Amino acid sequence: MTRRTSKPLRIGKVTVGGDxxxxxxxxxxxxxxxxxxxxxxxxxxxxCGCEIVRVAVPDRQAAESLVTIRQNVxxxxxADIHFDYHLALAALKAGVDGLRLNPGNMGDxxxxxxxxxxxxERDVPIRIGVNAGSLPASFQPKAPLAERMANMALEQIxxxxxxxxxxxxxxxxxxxxxxxxxxxxxxxxxxxxxxxxGVTEAGLPRTGAIRSAIGIGILLYQGIGDTIRVSLSAHPxxxxxxxxxxxxxxxxxxxxxxxxxxxxxxxxxxxxxxLAEAVSKRLKKISKPIKVAVMGCVxxxxxEAEDADVGIACGKGKGAIFRKGKVVGTVSEDKxxxxxxxxxxSLDKR
Amino acid sequence: MTRRTSKPLRIGKVTVGGDxxxxxxxxxxxxxxxxxxxxxxxxxxxxCGCEIVRVAVPDRQAAESLVTIRQNVxxxxxADIHFDYHLALAALKAGVDGLRLNPGNMGDxxxxxxxxxxxxERDVPIRIGVNAGSLPASFQPKAPLAERMANMALEQIxxxxxxxxxxxxxxxxxxxxxxxxxxxxxxxxxxxxxxxxGVTEAGLPRTGAIRSAIGIGILLYQGIGDTIRVSLSAHPxxxxxxxxxxxxxxxxxxxxxxxxxxxxxxxxxxxxxxLAEAVSKRLKKISKPIKVAVMGCVxxxxxEAEDADVGIACGKGKGAIFRKGKVVGTVSEDKxxxxxxxxxxSLDKR
Numbered sequence: 001m002t003r004r005t006s007k008p009l010r011i012g013k014v015t016v017g018g019d020x021x022x023x024x025x026x027x028x029x030x031x032x033x034x035x036x037x038x039x040x041x042x043x044x045x046x047x048c049g050c051e052i053v054r055v056a057v058p059d060r061q062a063a064e065s066l067v068t069i070r071q072n073v074x075x076x077x078x079a080d081i082h083f084d085y086h087l088a089l090a091a092l093k094a095g096v097d098g099l100r101l102n103p104g105n106m107g108d109x110x111x112x113x114x115x116x117x118x119x120x121e122r123d124v125p126i127r128i129g130v131n132a133g134s135l136p137a138s139f140q141p142k143a144p145l146a147e148r149m150a151n152m153a154l155e156q157i158x159x160x161x162x163x164x165x166x167x168x169x170x171x172x173x174x175x176x177x178x179x180x181x182x183x184x185x186x187x188x189x190x191x192x193x194x195x196x197x198g199v200t201e202a203g204l205p206r207t208g209a210i211r212s213a214i215g216i217g218i219l220l221y222q223g224i225g226d227t228i229r230v231s232l233s234a235h236p237x238x239x240x241x242x243x244x245x246x247x248x249x250x251x252x253x254x255x256x257x258x259x260x261x262x263x264x265x266x267x268x269x270x271x272x273x274x275l276a277e278a279v280s281k282r283l284k285k286i287s288k289p290i291k292v293a294v295m296g297c298v299x300x301x302x303x304e305a306e307d308a309d310v311g312i313a314c315g316k317g318k319g320a321i322f323r324k325g326k327v328v329g330t331v332s333e334d335k336x337x338x339x340x341x342x343x344x345x346s347l348d349k350r
Numbered sequence: 351m352t353r354r355t356s357k358p359l360r361i362g363k364v365t366v367g368g369d370x371x372x373x374x375x376x377x378x379x380x381x382x383x384x385x386x387x388x389x390x391x392x393x394x395x396x397x398c399g400c401e402i403v404r405v406a407v408p409d410r411q412a413a414e415s416l417v418t419i420r421q422n423v424x425x426x427x428x429a430d431i432h433f434d435y436h437l438a439l440a441a442l443k444a445g446v447d448g449l450r451l452n453p454g455n456m457g458d459x460x461x462x463x464x465x466x467x468x469x470x471e472r473d474v475p476i477r478i479g480v481n482a483g484s485l486p487a488s489f490q491p492k493a494p495l496a497e498r499m500a501n502m503a504l505e506q507i508x509x510x511x512x513x514x515x516x517x518x519x520x521x522x523x524x525x526x527x528x529x530x531x532x533x534x535x536x537x538x539x540x541x542x543x544x545x546x547x548g549v550t551e552a553g554l555p556r557t558g559a560i561r562s563a564i565g566i567g568i569l570l571y572q573g574i575g576d577t578i579r580v581s582l583s584a585h586p587x588x589x590x591x592x593x594x595x596x597x598x599x600x601x602x603x604x605x606x607x608x609x610x611x612x613x614x615x616x617x618x619x620x621x622x623x624x625l626a627e628a629v630s631k632r633l634k635k636i637s638k639p640i641k642v643a644v645m646g647c648v649x650x651x652x653x654e655a656e657d658a659d660v661g662i663a664c665g666k667g668k669g670a671i672f673r674k675g676k677v678v679g680t681v682s683e684d685k686x687x688x689x690x691x692x693x694x695x696s697l698d699k700r
Contacts, residue, residue: 001528029623032616056616058647080615082649102649133650133657175610175654177599178351181571201645201654203611204630206559210595213560214567221531221568231613233626233644239613245560249527260525261553263581263589265430266382266406273379276583280554294583295551297408299432299452300483304525304551307483 001250003223006194009125009167011052012076012097016125016169016227017194022220022252023227024243025196026236027054027080032062035069041236042073048237049244049255052227054078054100063090070095078127082134085111092118098169100127103156104134112156116165125167128156130183131200132174145174146182150190157191168193169227173200177215184219194226201231208232209242216246257283257344260293260304260311268296270314270333282341286348292340293322310343312336323347351600353573356544359475359517361402362426362447366519366577367544372570372602373577374593375546376586377404377430382412385419391586392423398587399594399605402577404428404450413440420445428477432484435461442468448519450477453506454484462506466515475517478506480533481550482524495524496532500540507541518543519577523550527565534569544576551581558582559592566596607633607694610643610654610661618646620664620683628687636698642690643672660693662686673697 008018016023026045030037032055042053057063057079070077078098079091085107088099092115099119106112119126130149140148149172160168170193172183180199188195199215202208212230219225228246230239247253261276262268276294283292293311295301305311305322312319319336321329323343331339358368366373376395380387382405392403407413407429420427428448429441435457438449442465449469456462469476480499490498499522510518520543522533530549538545549565552558562580569575578596580589597603611626612618626644633642643661645651655661655672662669669686671679673693681689 027613027615029614029618030616038616054615058617062616080617082617105649131650131653133645133653135653175657176601178601201610201612201643201650203609204626205556206591207595207609208611209556209560210563210592211599213563214571214596214599217564218568218571221564233611233613233623236613241556242560245557246564249561249564251526251528259553259557260551261558261583262551263377263583263586264379265377265404266380266388266412267408267430267432268379273583276554293551295483299455300481300551303481303483303485307525 001221001223004188006226007192009169009194011078011125014051014076020226022225022247023051024049024240024247025052025054025227025229026050026239027056027229029236032056032058033065035065038065038069039072042069042075045236045240046073046075048240050075050236050240052076052078052098054080056080057087057091060087060090063087063094066091066094066096085115088115089118092122092124096124098125098127100129102129102131102134103152104131104136109159112159113163116160116163119167120165123167125169126160126165127169127171127196128153129171130173132176132179133200146179146186149174149183150186153187154190157193169196171196171198173198175199175201177211180215181218184224185222188224195224196227196229197225198229198231203233205232205234205238205242212242213246217250220246220250220252254289257286257288257290257292259283260291260308262294262296262300264296267299268314269316270296270319270336272296272314275336278337279340283344286344288348290344290347292344309347310340312340351571351573354538356576357542359519359544361428361475364401364426370576372575372597373401374399374590374597375402375404375577375579376400376589377406377579379586382406382408383415385415388415388419389422392419392425395586395590396423396425398590400425400586400590402426402428402448404430406430407437407441410437410440413437413444416441416444416446435465438465439468442472442474446474448475448477450479452479452481452484453502454480454486459509462509463513466510466513469517470515473517475519476510476515477519477521477546478503479521480523482529483550496529496536499524499533500536503537504540507543519546521546521548523548525549525551527561530565531568534574535572538574545574546577546579547575548579548581553583555582555584555588555592562592563596567600570596570600570602604639607636607638607640607642609633610641610658612644612646612650614646617649618664619666620646620669620686622646622664625686629690632691633694636694638698640694640697642694659697660690662690
């Protein structure tokens with residue numbers, strides 16, 4: 001995993017690209033004009049680990065709400081703009097930290113030039129956010145979708161560069177995972193800018209997390225990507241949770257505990273699934289990156305439990321408790337949860 | 351995605367490797383000695399799309415149960431054997447379609463030779479299932495884990511080849527995703543055999559599905575892998591569901607409907623998350639691979655709804671219904687679910 005070199009950008013206090021950690025983004029799902037609801041959701045997002053928040057700006061009133069929203073939160077705010085360049089100008093005036101424009105629907109060259117001039121004046125980065133669902137049918141209709149998406153972004157990048165603007169981030173999102181991967185691969189070597197990754201409209205968490213993990217995961221493994229947003233039909237904190245699980249799986253970020261647990265099989269003599277669920281629930285209160293293993297039998301149990309910070313390797317109706325690779329006790333099945341959590345809590349408090 | 355060339359094998363009626371579709375496996379979690387419970391779970395697994403089922407054989411009675419279990423199910427059965435080569439011999443005698451042996455704990459060369467002779471006689475393939483958690487600490491202690499796993503498998507492969515046995519499948523599972531990927535990459539070009547992919551002890555579904563999707567997804571995208579097993583601390587049908595979602599996301603298999611749904615944002619004027627959840631619930635009854643889109647607004651809505659077999663693109667309190675790319679009606683928010691499902695059901699019945 002050698003990371004692609006990208007020009008770092010500042011979105012408010014957060015650096016995206018260069019050597020900065022992969023940044024986790026999400027988007028509010030409240031009505032932007034409902035200022036208390038939007039502020040509240042941004043605060044929830046900050047607590048769950050979101051680092052940059054995007055807010056839809058469908059109309060003038062939403063743009064004007066950004067002034068108060070921004071004053072009441074500490075996360076950097078990106079205004080998501082479609083169709084009307086006036087809204088981009090209004091969002092910049094409201095003090096947003098970044099803009100996302102959709103080149104598929106953003107008006108003519110002159111209108112875009114006005115937005116770019118205003119962003120340049122304020123040093124506000126712009127994401128060129130191409131989306132398969134809003135690519136004009138007339139744009140290179142015979143080319144494959146991934147190529148059309150990459151070329152649409154390249155055209156917009158050239159326009160911005162011609163105007164002396166280089167605070168650029170790019171995304172190329174499709175629902176189809178291979179299309180998304182191809183589009184990013186096509187553009188990765190052609191531009192020096194930071195890339196924002198996502199699989200668009202990935203659906204509900206049960207399926208959308210899988211689809212997002214594969215698309216975003218494959219690109220990150222190729223060293224492509226500086227910030228990610230998981231799109232799920234769910235509360236935005238679920239998007240942030242999935243984003244961190246993707247980054248944790250690849251060893252790119254740490255956040256909270258990690259539970260290693262065996263799938264159970266005909267060999268298990270303890271109810272491992274119920275135990276793992278109970279441990280997982282208790283781990284929600286733990287913030288340190290502690291690795292916990294809940295293992296059902298003697299095949300892989302001692303190995304995994306030894307490798308974790310705290311672990312259980314179960315046998316017939318009982319389990320051995322491991323701390324940092326050493327057995328510290330053996331307890332009966334009914335005491336496993338408490339014994340394991342006592343070790344976890346003691347590590348968490350250190 | 352050019353697929354690695356592998357020697358196809360037959361596990362009962364199912365071909366693994368070569369040009370065969372990527373095969374979905376799971377494992378029973380019942381006590382193998384409880385024959386009715388195990389038969390029942392294998393039947394559930396068959397209904398949910400599992401193609402090969404593995405069964406743990408911890409003792410003699412479990413091995414003997416395989417005779418009756420096998421007579422009562424139609425899925426091919428692989429016996430999972432650790433520690434005791436007698437159990438492998440007993441499982442072969444019971445008529446299993448495949449064996450999984452763990453070279454980390456399988457006894458001496460002579461014992462393994464006896465198992466191999468018995469498998470050869472019956473034309474039963476053997477998976478060499480290396481697992482990070484059960485790799486002997488004394489095996490190449492200074493080498494990196496991925497290399498140790500690959501070398502352990504290579505050693506076992508050579509032993510089998512020396513004995514004239516070539517019905518081999520290999521797996522190299524770790525909890526750590528980059529380690530798992532490296533291990534498979536190391537062995538992929540060195541052997542001609544089919545590869546069974548998995549990320550071991552991946553945990554509960556919410557996190558384990560993500561971890562599995564990244565590990566298995568990256569390898570499949572590199573063309574590596576002939577059969578997959580998702581290991582989750584959950585009912586085995588959830589493992590099968592996740593396996594198919596991984597394969598569907600990469601366009602490698604089709605199974606059941608696919609729901610494209612937008613994450614919702616401050617632009618949505620319909621409760622998209624609730625609608626998507628309701629549609630998803632109704633889609634459980636649909637077996638055909640129908641693509642359904644539930645989209646919140648005019649930005650990407652029409653594009654995605656047009657691209658799906660059936661879709662909704664919502665506006666202010668209402669939505670346009672799309673069938674195969676054409677708008678077939680516009681209905682108010684309270685009628686969206688029924689109107690969409692009427693189109694889905696009519697496609698499903700065709």
